[in-house]
Amino acid sequence: MKVRDLINRLNLKILAGEKGLEKDVKGIYCCDLLSWVMSHAKSQNAWITVQIHTNIVAIASLLELSCIIIPENIEVEENTLEKANDENIPILQSDLNSYQLCVKLNQLGIDE
Numbered sequence: 001m002k003v004r005d006l007i008n009r010l011n012l013k014i015l016a017g018e019k020g021l022e023k024d025v026k027g028i029y030c031c032d033l034l035s036w037v038m039s040h041a042k043s044q045n046a047w048i049t050v051q052i053h054t055n056i057v058a059i060a061s062l063l064e065l066s067c068i069i070i071p072e073n074i075e076v077e078e079n080t081l082e083k084a085n086d087e088n089i090p091i092l093q094s095d096l097n098s099y100q101l102c103v104k105l106n107q108l109g110i111d112e
Helices: 003-010 032-041 055-063 078-085 098-109
Strands: 013-014 026-032 045-047 066-071 092-093
Touching: 003 013, 003 066, 003 092, 013 078, 013 098, 026 092, 026 098, 045 055, 045 098, 055 066, 078 092
Parallel strands: 026 045, 045 066, 066 092
Antiparallel strands: 013 092
């Protein structure tokens, strides 16, 4: 599945990184502790987090994550969005909470 497919199926809003919408999504990782994400998330995971600062883009880029999904319509810092555009890391926003996103992604067949 592509990032673009997630956007369409989950009604996600694109905040940044539109050039990265054709990236493959091979799993999902939900965590807010950045050091834990760095040691446990896998390449091509979609990452769900409430963190909104620029370090999330650095981690997503380093780990080659497919996208970052921000739950509960949390506003993301402008400098984070600028960095995501520079790095072609899609940042997506949802009105759902993290649990609801995980359930829906699992229902779409993303189970890792």
